[in-house]
Amino acid sequence: QMQLVQSGAEVTKPGASVKVSCKASANTFTSYYVHWVRQAPGQGLEWMGIINPSGGSTSFSQKFKGRVTMTRDTSTSTIYMELSSLTSEDTAVYYCARVTATRAFDIWGHGTMVTVSS
């Protein structure tokens, strides 16, 4: 079964950017859309956006438009999420998740902790 392996924890400063990676283990990489979801400490899940690994098209939550970029590298089966102009409110665990045809998140990465602190 496909697995999603994410990059390690990041500590960064306010105003900076962070780029998190999500590598798919299977060669079905281009067959499923991938979403990014974040969870601030002690808070709920928050949807950030989606990327089509096949064509690279993206769609973002209104909250993150202008601040988030999602890209993919088909040669390495890796999805990237970059968030800019970071503030302390962006401190969270960031998950990538594969979505089925009926919009259910069936496979999740292990999460990447991003800490924004001066």
Next chain:
Amino acid sequence: QSALTQPASVSGSPGQSITISCTGTSSDIGDYNYVSWYQQHPVKAPKLMIYDVSNRPSGVSNRFSGSKSGNTASLTISGLQTEDEADYYCSSYTSSSAQVFGTGTKVTVL
């Protein structure tokens, strides 16, 4: 897009049944059968428990069931067990081609 509304906490004794509600609008739950439910234990990634309102993925116990009426979806856990103690989130596809999650419910097994 506002988060779907869930009760903050629900509790029950072992063996009992509990139901978690998830209220949205006619632009999400009310308009699509793309409602899913997730279980999350502390410091773990969420796990898919129900998809398409009432379907269980392979390997998920049949003690978990889902339903929907109008703008409200529900997750029922029957025969409550200690390992069911976790946070639960609903999610729905929306008319703006986005996804929205619920506020989350903490289930406590007494």
